[in-house]
Amino acid sequence: MDKTQWISTVESLLRANDGVRLEDASVPSVYRAVSRATMADILDTWESCKRGSKKRVGYLSAEFLVGRAVYSNLYNLGRLETVREWMAERGVDISVFEEIEDASLGNGGLGRLAACYLESGATVGLPLDGYGIRYRYGLFKQEFVNGFQKEEADDWQRCGDPWSYRREDESVLVEFADYAVRAVPYDMPVIGYGGKTVNTLRLWQSEEAEGFDFAAFDNMQTDKIAKNRIRAESISYALYPNDSTERGRLLRLRQEYFFTSASIQDIVRKHKAKGLSIDTLNEYVTLQLNDTHPVFAVPELIRLAMRDGLDFEAAFLLARSVFNFTNHTILGEALECWDMKRVRKLLPAISDILRLMQRRIAREFPDGSLYLIRNNTVHMANVAIYAGSHVNGVAALHTEILKASTFRDWYAVYPERFINVTNGVTPRRWLALCNPELSAFITEKIGDGWQTDLERLRDLSKYACDPTARSEFAKIKYIRKSLLSEHILKKEGVLLPPEFIFDVQAKRLHEYKRQLLNAFSILYYYFRIKEGKEPSFKPTAFIFGAKAAPAYYLAKAIIKFIQSIADKVNNDPEVNDKLRVVFVTDYNVSYAEKIMTAADISEQISMAGMEASGTGNMKFMLNGTVTLGTMDGANVEISEEAGIENEYIFGATVDEVGRVKENYDPHAIYESDPELRRIVDTLDDGTFDDMGTGMFKELKNSLFGGWSKDHYLVLHDFRDYVRVKSQLNRDYGSDEFLTKCILNTASAGKFSSDRSVLEYAKHIWKV
Ligand code: 26Q
Numbered sequence: 043m044d045k046t047q048w049i050s051t052v053e054s055l056l057r058a059n060d061g062v063r064l065e066d067a068s069v070p071s072v073y074r075a076v077s078r079a080t081m082a083d084i085l086d087t088w089e090s091c092k093r094g095s096k097k098r099v100g101y102l103s104a105e106f107l108v109g110r111a112v113y114s115n116l117y118n119l120g121r122l123e124t125v126r127e128w129m130a131e132r133g134v135d136i137s138v139f140e141e142i143e144d145a146s147l148g149n150g151g152l153g154r155l156a157a158c159y160l161e162s163g164a165t166v167g168l169p170l171d172g173y174g175i176r177y178r179y180g181l182f183k184q185e186f187v188n189g190f191q192k193e194e195a196d197d198w199q200r201c202g203d204p205w206s207y208r209r210e211d212e213s214v215l216v217e218f219a220d221y222a223v224r225a226v227p228y229d230m231p232v233i234g235y236g237g238k239t240v241n242t243l244r245l246w247q248s249e250e251a252e253g254f255d256f257a258a259f260d261n262m263q264t265d266k267i268a269k270n271r272i273r274a275e276s277i278s279y280a281l282y283p284n285d286s287t288e289r290g291r292l293l294r295l296r297q298e299y300f301f302t303s304a305s306i307q308d309i310v311r312k313h314k315a316k317g318l319s320i321d322t323l324n325e326y327v328t329l330q331l332n333d334t335h336p337v338f339a340v341p342e343l344i345r346l347a348m349r350d351g352l353d354f355e356a357a358f359l360l361a362r363s364v365f366n367f368t369n370h371t372i373l374g375e376a377l378e379c380w381d382m383k384r385v386r387k388l389l390p391a392i393s394d395i396l397r398l399m400q401r402r403i404a405r406e407f408p409d410g411s412l413y414l415i416r417n418n419t420v421h422m423a424n425v426a427i428y429a430g431s432h433v434n435g436v437a438a439l440h441t442e443i444l445k446a447s448t449f450r451d452w453y454a455v456y457p458e459r460f461i462n463v464t465n466g467v468t469p470r471r472w473l474a475l476c477n478p479e480l481s482a483f484i485t486e487k488i489g490d491g492w493q494t495d496l497e498r499l500r501d502l503s504k505y506a507c508d509p510t511a512r513s514e515f516a517k518i519k520y521i522r523k524s525l526l527s528e529h530i531l532k533k534e535g536v537l538l539p540p541e542f543i544f545d546v547q548a549k550r551l552h553e554y555k556r557q558l559l560n561a562f563s564i565l566y567y568y569f570r571i572k573e574g575k576e577p578s579f580k581p582t583a584f585i586f587g588a589k590a591a592p593a594y595y596l597a598k599a600i601i602k603f604i605q606s607i608a609d610k611v612n613n614d615p616e617v618n619d620k621l622r623v624v625f626v627t628d629y630n631v632s633y634a635e636k637i638m639t640a641a642d643i644s645e646q647i648s649m650a651g652m653e654a655s656g657t658g659n660m661k662f663m664l665n666g667t668v669t670l671g672t673m674d675g676a677n678v679e680i681s682e683e684a685g686i687e688n689e690y691i692f693g694a695t696v697d698e699v700g701r702v703k704e705n706y707d708p709h710a711i712y713e714s715d716p717e718l719r720r721i722v723d724t725l726d727d728g729t730f731d732d733m734g735t736g737m738f739k740e741l742k743n744s745l746f747g748g749w750s751k752d753h754y755l756v757l758h759d760f761r762d763y764v765r766v767k768s769q770l771n772r773d774y775g776s777d778e779f780l781t782k783c784i785l786n787t788a789s790a791g792k793f794s795s796d797r798s799v800l801e802y803a804k805h806i807w808k809v
Pocket of ligand 1: 149150151152153155282283284285294370371378436465653654655656657675
């Protein structure tokens with residue numbers, strides 16, 4: 043389609059679908075028409091890609107955090123500039139599409155990784171499709187009331203969903219013991235850079251199995267009618283937050299079986315439609331389990347294979363040759379378990395198969411050293427390891443921890459199954475699109491090509507000490523900071539002068555990620571500045587973005603604490619020329635795109651051993667930001683790639699954490715460090731007001747009392763943290779510092795998700 047053809051398509055779509063002429067059309071109308079014109083444009087490529095390869099990969103995930111589709115799809119198709127010009131000719135800036143909601147069908151890292159992998163798969167030309175759930179409501183929207191987090195429903199389809207097609211005719215029935223539901227697929231195209239490959243993200247929506255009950259209607263049983271409908275639709279109604287206290291909920295179990303059953307039925311049906319029998323499925327399909335959430339796919343495949351006449355052993359071996367498992371955490375979440383009583387009640391056939399699998403493993407390991415079911419509880423990670431070909435960690439350090447502790451017994455028996463695939467992020471969204479200024483700089487220096495071959499960024503190294511390049515880089519960062527500053531002023535009402543250092547921590551709120559440690563450091567500088575002890579401290583803006591799971595009390599307490607600090611600091615004329623603090627509202631993918639490009643400091647401060655990989659760390663690095671971090675997750679590889687002298691590393695290492703924990707006494711640290719004591723005491727000395735909730739006292743308790751006793755070594759790492767943070771503050775603004783920034787971008791090549799998916803393809807999927 044050329045430009046004029048394309049414009050007339052948009053115009054007729056506006057007329058046909060929304061009944062408006064272009065000159066009268068609202069932003070959502072234009073959005074829908076532009077999106078659907080693009081959909082029409084890619085249809086032939088999409089159709090031919092569906093048939094293009096013998097073996098396809100299915101990425102099974104309860105979450106796909108795709109964010110906003112319109113810019114990246116247009117960009118990948120090489121259409122973004124055309125559409126921008128066309129809209130500008132009509133006096134509209136293409137940024138009006140920022141009013142279109144993100145599709146936040148994921149919590150954080152794991153969901154966003156799935157989205158990056160699909161985009162990379164399409165870009166490198168892999169036959170990689172996603173299977174997940176089309177939640178009616180995605181991750182909650184965050185608001186603040188008096189500094190407390192409040193959750194709101196995320197109505198992401200408010201302006202429609204022009205990037206999917208409902209495929210009514212490919213619906214499948216998913217049966218639970220008590221009732222059945224219809225799974226209706228919605229297909230979203232996944233457009234690779236250059237537009238040559240278009241893969242599919244298939245999201246299942248739960249609906250009533252039979253149309254509505256006319257007999258009940260006739261008898262005026264409207265309650266019964268409504269109940270049936272709600273019961274069916276509730277399954278795909280809302281995304282679960284990654285909240286460990288919410289686990290074990292029955293609806294979550296239904297969600298997991300719902301989408302895995304629908305996906306496996308769909309995949310098997312397509313296979314058989316080619317005239318093939320199920321025992322050859324492994325030659326045509328390989329499936330990646332994104333954590334344990336989709337693991338019911340394993341017994342479901344075995345069930346269908348047995349229904350087709352395979353005996354259990356053959357069906358089991360078929361599953362083993364089809365499935366692979368990625369682990370994303372060593373927290374309790376890694377050990378997702380279900381009570382077999384529940385499984386039997388809801389999914390009797392699946393329960394039977396899990397028992398057969400347990401019987402098989404018990405024959406192999408009569409001492410019970412390896413098991414799937416124990417104490418009437420099924421361990422989903424064990425099912426995935428036992429009935430799969432490969433298990434992978436998401437960063438080198440994380441994989442070593444899986445082998446040495448989390449899955450030690452499994453590694454002893456099946457060492458060849460364990461491999462590492464370090465995470466990556468797509469450089470199209472996370473550099474080319476979100477940071478046009480830096481992209482232009484890179485292209486001017488090293489030419490095009492880095493967008494699909496990120497290792498080429500290495501060629502930037504030779505400019506790292508070049509005075510012109512340094513000052514150009516500094517100017518670009520200043521522009522990005524000015525843009526973020528404007529946005530934050532508009533959204534949050536807080537002014538962050540772009541001359542300040544932008545120190546950013548943006549990630550889900552969790553104790554192990556230690557936003558509390560960062561908060562303590564702000565108070566450290568706050569008190570010292572007030573006492574005149576920091577005469578040469580360079581003005582710093584501390585920026586936080588994070589959502590706390592709704593039932594995670596301490597996480598919410600940390601948010602309120604940081605909000606209280608922000609309140610105090612920003613309104614104190616003695617310090618607010620040196621310190622500003624902002625907690626941005628409703629941090630999501632689109633906010634991240636603005637924040638990652640404007641940061642001077644990337645806070646990656648989890649207790650070593652806790653963050654499986656991190657992917658935000660990679661996005662900051664790509665955009666020329668130094669890491670202030672611990673030796674955790676992919677931070678280790680980031681410092682290897684950039685050189686440890688170009689990052690700011692602090693804190694206990696994994697080995698040290700182990701040793702410290704043997705006889706850790708947080709109270710002794712507190713007693714021996716008056717400055718730290720004063721900071722910790724703000725939690726209960728009246729400095730801050732938690733409005734009678736007792737939250738702050740609970741936070742203090744988490745450091746000394748009860749179960750936890752500073753489980754994540756906040757007090758232990760505090761001194762080393764502020765030492766390195768102060769060093770960073772001194773270094774900032776120097777030529778040497780700019781060199782570090784440029785070298786970070788230059789060294790980010792490894793962290794392209796193109797590299798990651800190609801590793802999966804080579805070592806795991808064999809496609
Ligand atoms: C589990 C059971 C019930 C309800 C929800 C959940 C649930 C949902 C989401 C548990 C965990 C998650 C998300 C985990 C996650 O995002 N992990 C992150 O994965 C990234 C990609 O590999 C890593 O970079 C991060 O280190 C890891 O924390």
